[in-house]
Amino acid sequence: MRCLLHHPLQPQSRLIRLQLAEKRLDADLVVERPWDRRDELLMVNPAGEVPVLIEENGPTLCGFYPALEYLEEAYPDTAGAGAPLLGRSLQDRAEVRRLIGWFDGKFEREVTRNLLHEKIFKRFMPNAGGGPDSSAIRAGKANIATHLQYIAWLTERRAWLAGSALSLADLMAAAQLSAIDYLGDVPWDEHEGAKDWYARLKSRPSFRALLADNLPGAPPPPHYADLDF
Amino acid sequence: MRCLLHHPLQPQSRLIRLQLAEKRLDADLVVERPWDRRDELLMVNPAGEVPVLIEENGPTLCGFYPALEYLEEAYPDTAGAGAPLLGRSLQDRAEVRRLIGWFDGKFEREVTRNLLHEKIFKRFMPNAGGGPDSSAIRAGKANIATHLQYIAWLTERRAWLAGSALSLADLMAAAQLSAIDYLGDVPWDEHEGAKDWYARLKSRPSFRALLADNLPGAPPPPHYADLDF
Incomplete structure (x- = not known):
C-alpha cells in the first residue's frame, strides 16, 4: 500500500488527497506536524516538509509538486473527471x-x-x-x-x-x-x-x-x- | 519568435533562460520590473508575475513552473545535456x-x-x-x-x-x-x-x-x- 505523510489542514496535502481520491487510489494517511521535525519525516524528506507520498516498491515523492506530476504520469486515468486532470493539449x-x-x-x-x-x-x-x-x-x-x-x-x-x-x-x-x-x-x-x-x-x-x-x-x-x- | 518577460536577477526567470539556452531555443528577452505592474504584463499574466514565456502561435506560459514543464513537453531534446532535463524514469x-x-x-x-x-x-x-x-x-x-x-x-x-x-x-x-x-x-x-x-x-x-x-x-x-x- 502507498502511504501519504500529510497535515490535515495544509492545502498542498489536501490537494494530493483529492487527486488520489479522484483517481480512486488508496493510501495509508499518516499525520505529520512538520514543526515537530520527526526523524521519520526527515529520513524520507530532508526538507522536513509535507506532503510526502511513498509508493510501495516505487519512488518517494517529496512535496506536492513532485507528487502531483508523478500521479499524472503514473496514473493518467481519472475515472470520475472524464479528462486528464492536467489537461490534454x-x-x-x-x-x-x-x-x-x-x-x-x-x-x-x-x-x-x-x-x-x-x-x-x-x-x-x-x-x-x-x-x-x-x-x-x-x-x-x-x-x-x-x-x-x-x-x-x-x-x-x-x-x-x-x-x-x-x-x-x-x-x-x-x-x-x-x-x-x-x-x-x-x-x-x-x-x-x-x-x-x-x-x-x-x-x-x-x-x-x-x-x-x-x-x-x-x-x-x-x-x-x-x-x- | 518566442518572447520571455523576465527580471534579470529573479532566479525563476534565470532558470527559464538557462533551460531555453540548453535547448538552443531563441527568445526575445523583455525586462519586467513586476512591481511596476505594467498593463502589458497584467494583460498576459493577471498574477503580475514573471517569468512569462509567450510562444508565437502557441501557448503563453505564466510562471516558471508552467514554463519549465511546457518546455520539457514541447521540446524534450536537450542537445548538450545528453539526457532529458527532467530525468527519464x-x-x-x-x-x-x-x-x-x-x-x-x-x-x-x-x-x-x-x-x-x-x-x-x-x-x-x-x-x-x-x-x-x-x-x-x-x-x-x-x-x-x-x-x-x-x-x-x-x-x-x-x-x-x-x-x-x-x-x-x-x-x-x-x-x-x-x-x-x-x-x-x-x-x-x-x-x-x-x-x-x-x-x-x-x-x-x-x-x-x-x-x-x-x-x-x-x-x-x-x-x-x-x-x-
Whole structure:
C-alpha cells in the first residue's frame, strides 16, 4: 500500500488527497506536524516538509509538486473527471498549471499564511513568535475577496476554473479554500459564483474525507461539512 | 519568435533562460520590473508575475513552473545535456522535481528573500517598507551555508545534483546561487565542493548570457563573470 505523510489542514496535502481520491487510489494517511521535525519525516524528506507520498516498491515523492506530476504520469486515468486532470493539449496544461501556481503561490501568500498560519499553526509551533498577529488576520480576510471574485469571473466563462473539464486547478483552489473554510473565514454569501463552484466540488465523493477532518482542540464550524452551506 | 518577460536577477526567470539556452531555443528577452505592474504584463499574466514565456502561435506560459514543464513537453531534446532535463524514469523525475522544489521553495525563503529582496528589489519597489533589514541580511548569509553543504554532499555521491546527468535541479540551484553571487554573498572559498559544481555550470555556454547581466545602478562584483573565481 502507498502511504501519504500529510497535515490535515495544509492545502498542498489536501490537494494530493483529492487527486488520489479522484483517481480512486488508496493510501495509508499518516499525520505529520512538520514543526515537530520527526526523524521519520526527515529520513524520507530532508526538507522536513509535507506532503510526502511513498509508493510501495516505487519512488518517494517529496512535496506536492513532485507528487502531483508523478500521479499524472503514473496514473493518467481519472475515472470520475472524464479528462486528464492536467489537461490534454499543451495549451490546456499551460492554463491548469498557471492556476495551480496562482493558488499555491499568490493565494497562499495573500490569504493562507495570514489566516491558517496565524490562527492554527502558530499555536502548535515552538518559536513561532507570540500569538496570532491581528493585522495579518485582517489582511487575509480582506485579500480573500479578490480570489473569490476571480473564481466567479472564471466560472462565468468556463464550466470549471481552467476550462470545460474538472482539473487540478479546481482541486488546488478547493484545497486552499476548504482549509480557510475550516476556520470559518470564507464569506461565501457575498460571493455566489464562487459558492456555486465550491458546492459542486464539495459534493464530489473525493471531498468526503476532507469534510470529515476534525483537528483535536480546533473543531470546524458546523457549515464546514454541510453540502447545503 | 518566442518572447520571455523576465527580471534579470529573479532566479525563476534565470532558470527559464538557462533551460531555453540548453535547448538552443531563441527568445526575445523583455525586462519586467513586476512591481511596476505594467498593463502589458497584467494583460498576459493577471498574477503580475514573471517569468512569462509567450510562444508565437502557441501557448503563453505564466510562471516558471508552467514554463519549465511546457518546455520539457514541447521540446524534450536537450542537445548538450545528453539526457532529458527532467530525468527519464519516474524515480529520476521524482528526484529532479524534489530538488527544484527545494531550491525554489526552501532556498528562496531562507536565503533569496533575505538577501536579494532586501538588498536589491526593495530599492526599486514602492511601499517596500523602508531600507534593507540588517537582521534579515544576517539570517540570509547564515542560512546559505547549509545549502552549500547540501550541494557538496549530493555531488560527492553523484555527478550532478539529481543523479548522473545534468538536470533542471542543477539549473534551478545555479539560477538561485548565481543571483546571490551577483550580490557577492556566496562564500565559495569555504565550500569547495559546491564551488567545483558551480564552476562546471558556470563554464557551460548556456550560462554566458547570465554572466553578462549588468543591472543599471547595481553592477556585479568582478568575480561574478570570472570562470576562474
